[in-house]
Amino acid sequence: MQGVMARRAVSSAARNSAIAQRCFSRSQVAQKEAPLQKDDVSVPKMPPFDYSPPPYNGPSAGEILAKRKDYLSPSLFHLYKKPLNVVDGKMQYLFDDEGRRYVDAFGGIATVCCGHCHPDVVDAIIKQTKRLQHSTVLYLNSAIADFAEALASKLPGDLKVVFFTNSGTEANELAIMMARLYTGCQDIISLRNGYHGNATGTMGATGQSIWKFNVVQSGVHHALNPDPYRGVFGSDGEKYAKDVQDLIDFGTSGNVAAFISETIQGVGGIVELAPGYLPAVYGSIKNAGGISIADEVQSGFARTGSHFWGFESQGVVPDIVTMAKSIGNGIPLGAVVTTPKIAVVLTRRSYFNTFGGNPVCTAAGLAVLRVIEKENLQENALLVGSYLKDRLMAMKNKYEIIGDVRGRGLMLGIELVTDRQEKTPAKAETLHVMDQMKELGVLIGKGGFYGNVFRITPPLCFTKEDADFLVDSMDYVMSRM
Numbered sequence: 001m002q003g004v005m006a007r008r009a010v011s012s013a014a015r016n017s018a019i020a021q022r023c024f025s026r027s028q029v030a031q032k033e034a035p036l037q038k039d040d041v042s043v044p045k046m047p048p049f050d051y052s053p054p055p056y057n058g059p060s061a062g063e064i065l066a067k068r069k070d071y072l073s074p075s076l077f078h079l080y081k082k083p084l085n086v087v088d089g090k091m092q093y094l095f096d097d098e099g100r101r102y103v104d105a106f107g108g109i110a111t112v113c114c115g116h117c118h119p120d121v122v123d124a125i126i127k128q129t130k131r132l133q134h135s136t137v138l139y140l141n142s143a144i145a146d147f148a149e150a151l152a153s154k155l156p157g158d159l160k161v162v163f164f165t166n167s168g169t170e171a172n173e174l175a176i177m178m179a180r181l182y183t184g185c186q187d188i189i190s191l192r193n194g195y196h197g198n199a200t201g202t203m204g205a206t207g208q209s210i211w212k213f214n215v216v217q218s219g220v221h222h223a224l225n226p227d228p229y230r231g232v233f234g235s236d237g238e239k240y241a242k243d244v245q246d247l248i249d250f251g252t253s254g255n256v257a258a259f260i261s262e263t264i265q266g267v268g269g270i271v272e273l274a275p276g277y278l279p280a281v282y283g284s285i286k287n288a289g290g291i292s293i294a295d296e297v298q299s300g301f302a303r304t305g306s307h308f309w310g311f312e313s314q315g316v317v318p319d320i321v322t323m324a325k326s327i328g329n330g331i332p333l334g335a336v337v338t339t340p341k342i343a344v345v346l347t348r349r350s351y352f353n354t355f356g357g358n359p360v361c362t363a364a365g366l367a368v369l370r371v372i373e374k375e376n377l378q379e380n381a382l383l384v385g386s387y388l389k390d391r392l393m394a395m396k397n398k399y400e401i402i403g404d405v406r407g408r409g410l411m412l413g414i415e416l417v418t419d420r421q422e423k424t425p426a427k428a429e430t431l432h433v434m435d436q437m438k439e440l441g442v443l444i445g446k447g448g449f450y451g452n453v454f455r456i457t458p459p460l461c462f463t464k465e466d467a468d469f470l471v472d473s474m475d476y477v478m479s480r481m
């Protein structure tokens, strides 16, 4: 074990020195950077917003951190050197315990789509909570039926049977089980670098070692990732799709249960699958008797701007669609939508989920769909997202460290590298920029297998002024490194 550690240390030291020769290393960043001067007139200014949160009299960040250490899982982590105590939210803004406002460009990890505490969603939750909070689906209630009908109307083809869950993990677990039951096969094909959840089946489907514990995860084959930036075939979707056919031919009996993937990998660092990939793969899967599952947990609900669902950008219709996150604007809710033919497999035994379809959650879900329509949030995601992407692309011309800018609508990624040719992940610089942007009042996310990709997934009410503030802040930080 020690030998392995030593080898790792040597190889990582060698790697680091190679990086240092080509570009700035972390220690050089620290030496060069100028401290943030908040009274500097060139510091970008946050757009005005007419709202003041109520005074906060709760415990301090330090006290909360101490309780977390004593009473919560040691696996919890936080993003910043000085963790943020967030106590209020309003639309695309968050407020800390001192009333300081932040532009929230991460949206609770692509979850808050209408805006924090959107009044229509809050209203729906309060109204339903006052009337009936919980009953289970053993009794009739209109909240679940109305939302199922509205949700089904947003999906193409025969996708009209809805199962509600409490999370994305649960939705994907259920989808995988249904695929296995429907086809009588066990083999699942998923993508390297994908993320689908943290229970046994979904952890198996997930394709990143960092999210996979050392427990039995059987029956999944991980195909080449059709990643236009880092993948071996660039943007040629059909070439990557051949790997799925090879897996079917050489790794299974010739029949499979399902193929599951995101259309834009979120946790994996906003990787949009190469064009032409899904139509080719869905064809191979169908020929092998399997079904196609689209994981829309991050890319659904108008986030990509061009379409309501991510898979639509590849012109395919899946057999099962799974969703969570934005579906409830932050309320715990997930769903599996499929065809009547596939849905019937769950009648073979009893299937029950105590909270799935809870009236409060489904009332919130219906309110979310109405807000997306009423406030033209899909259009806004396209408009503001395209504007933001253009500005980020322009920044890429200014800073060598920006290796790639990608994504659609308000699901954007910025990959930092210390060497554009080698695509060496600029991990430390990513953390540094994130931390400094927080100091300026902008919260962004981070992801990718190497932890070197900024994830921009704000509430869909994000404005051009917010986008300008984000880019100007990133520019300000990078110009001082």
Ligand SMILES: Cc1ncc(COP(=O)(O)O)c(C=O)c1O
Binding pocket: 166, 167, 168, 169, 170, 172, 195, 196, 197, 198, 262, 266, 267, 295, 296, 297, 298, 324, 325
């Ligand atoms: C694409 C995707 N699928 C599934 C999940 C799991 O969802 P949850 O965390 O709600 O279980 C996530 C979570 O980040 C996700 O990004």
